[in-house]
Amino acid sequence: MITARLRQWLSLVACVLTVISLKTEGASVGITFLQDAVAKGAVCLDGSPPAYHFDKGSGTGVNNWIVHMEGGGWCEDVETCLSRKKTDLGSSNLMVKQFGFSGLLSSQQKSNPDFYNWNRIKVRYCDGSSFTGDVEAVNPANNLFFRGNRIFEAIIADLLEKGMKNANNAILSGCSAGGLASILHCDRFRALLPATTKVKCISDAGFFIHAKDVSGGQHIENFYSQVAKLHGSVNNLPESCTSRMGTRPELCFFPQYxxxxxxxxxxxxxxxxxxxxxxxxxxxxxxxxxxxxxxxKLDLNKCTPAQLKVIQDFRDEFLLAINGAGVSNSSSMGMFIDSCYAHCQIGKQITWSSDSSPVVGNTKIAKAVGDWYYERSSIKKLDCPYPCNPTCPKVDSESGLDV
Structure with missing residues (x-):
């Protein structure tokens, strides 16, 4: 009996110490619901208020800001949006109240030396359009709200009032659909901040390419076209792109353009x-x-030689899109392109900056991003073809990652 009670007591102590540790590290960050945004029509798919998690900066980072947009795919028709509405990707009512900050958002100086004491915000994703949608009318048959662009504007306005208007440094970042959003909204983010603020953007796994599928079809082109039409996204895609695309402005969902x-x-x-x-x-x-x-698709080691050839050709197409967008030759743009079978790499410590993080050109992602932001060196890291990099994690980084 004593042993059982002792075991229970020790377990309780361990739980308490874990909670204290998380709070000390700033790893577990509470949620903020932006109730005032509802009156502006800036709402999730189900009409609930937008939300974010905010860990305040300190010391030398008190006037530096990272706004990181969550990912999680898209919904392209009423059916998929209705399904999404029943999850935390469509309703803030279903979001966790505490969120663990890691990687780029970590408060640990050792693992995140360049950004650990900045104001760090994780914007929750609940609109299904990479924060681009804006349809005024709401169909009573489905009661879906397509207001992603309003969510972006409302949250940025709120953060400006909470101190970001005094920012010395500011970064807009995101992963996956959020990584795409960080591209699509980058110049607008710059325009909303003071001219004196040093503003840059980071896209993690957001450079989705305009490519044909294995059947020769245009699956992703058709998919993004459906997303843009349903959500009314075209007016909120960068005008510098849409003005050049003629009758196909929706193609500005693709970063290469x-x-x-x-x-x-x-x-x-x-x-x-x-x-x-x-x-x-x-x-x-x-x-x-x-x-x-x-x-x-589940394990590249199980691909046939013919399939690996197709995948290597896809890499070539990806690099062609990056180069065609001018990234390789730009003095202001940077890149870290590895050969890991991965999706989203800055949101977890294991891939951001740890003993197990992928290395390209003797550099880990955290150092590459910091060197680029502070202009300590020009960063254009390009890995050799798969399966050449032994530092790649042995698991698919989509599992449980910040997507």
Missing amino acids: VVQTMQTPIFFINSAYDSWQIKNILAPSAADKGKAWKSC
Whole structure:
């Protein structure tokens, strides 16, 4: 009996110490619901208020800000948006109240030396359009709100009032659909901040390419076109891009067309073998009726030689898109393109800056981003072709990551 009670007591003490440790580290950050935004129509798919997690800066970082936008795909039709509405990706009512900050958002100086004491904000994603949608009317048949752009504007306005208007340094970042949002909203973010603020953007796994699938079809092009039409996104895509695309402004969902005319410095962290893109752009289920790619998509070691050739060609196409956007030759843009089968790499310590983090050119992602932001050196890191990099994690980084 004594042993059992002692075990229970020790377990309770361990839990308390864990909570204290998390609070001390700033790892667990409470949620802020932006109730005032509802009156402006800036709401999630279900009409609930937008939300974010905010860990305040300190010391030398008190006037420096990172706004990081959560990812989580898109919804392209009423059916998928209704399903999404029942999750935390469509309703703030279903979001966790505490969120662990790690990687780029970590408060630990050792693991995040360049940004640990900045004001760090994680914007929750609940609109399904990479924060681009704005449809005034709400169909009573489905009661869906397509207001992603209003969410972006409302949250940035709120943060400006909370001190970001005095920022010395500011970064707009994001992962996956949030990484795409950090590209699409980068110049607007710059315009909303004082001219004296040093503003840059970071896109993690957000450089989705305009490519054909394994059947020769245009799956991802059609998908983004549906997203743009449903959410009314076109008016909120960068005008510097849409004005050049003629009758196809929705193609400005693809970064390769947007980045060419961007004015604000931006850094791209991406795998040339992005696991989400291989699964959903190159070999989506709709283009693989016979499921020939099923095993290969889960583990590149299980790909046939013919499939690996297609995947290597996809890498070539990805690099062509990056180079065509002018990233390689730009003095203000930076990149860290590794060969890991991964998607999103800055939100977790294991891939951001740890003993197990991927290395390209003797550099880890955290150091590459810091060197680029503070202009300690020009960062254009490009990995060799798969499977050359032994530092890549052995697991698909989509699992449980910040997407």
